[in-house]
Amino acid sequence: VITVTTLTGNAEQERGITATNATRTSGAEVSLDVIVNVFSVVADGEVTFTTNGGGVHIRDVAVVGEMMSLNANTxxxxxxxxxxxxxxxxxxxxxxxxxxxxxxxxxxxxxxxxxxxxxxxxxxx
The missing domain is CATH 2.10.70 (Complement Module; domain 1)
Structure with a gap:
């Protein structure tokens, strides 16, 4: 699981990120507010993040081991x-x-x- 916290670089335009080799499990695709994007990695290999056409501020990135999904205990x-x-x-x-x-x-x-x-x-x- 990869969690990326972002904020749009433009106060008037909603922006966000997408990922290759990872599926969004939580977080809005775009917003004017801070987004906590949670992605599950699909397969071994590289994960690439891309903005939806504008700048975003990356506030935090966290990678959690080999967790395949969130469970109730977590x-x-x-x-x-x-x-x-x-x-x-x-x-x-x-x-x-x-x-x-x-x-x-x-x-x-x-x-x-x-x-x-x-x-x-x-x-x-």
Missing amino acids: ITARIVETAYYDLSGRMAGRDFESLRQGAYIQKTTYDNGAVLVKKFLKPTN
Whole structure:
């Protein structure tokens, strides 16, 4: 499963993304608002994302292992802990607001044992 969070690059024109080798399972095709696009990969190989003819801002990209579909346990799982690490793997803290500007790794642990890890940039506070 690949989740891509986007926002149109034009406040007056709805825009979105499409994918090759992946099927949209959630999220509007186009919108003026932030879209959380969820895609299931169809087959091993490359997945390519394309805009529908205009610019979009990519806010976040998350790739979740070899999950083939979402199940009820994944959807209803609650976050047990969120921790932030610098790119060297050192603990940077547990409070997002206290992090300085920079690149971080976020590790989210759920009550069903699942762990989601993603890299992100934190802008100026």
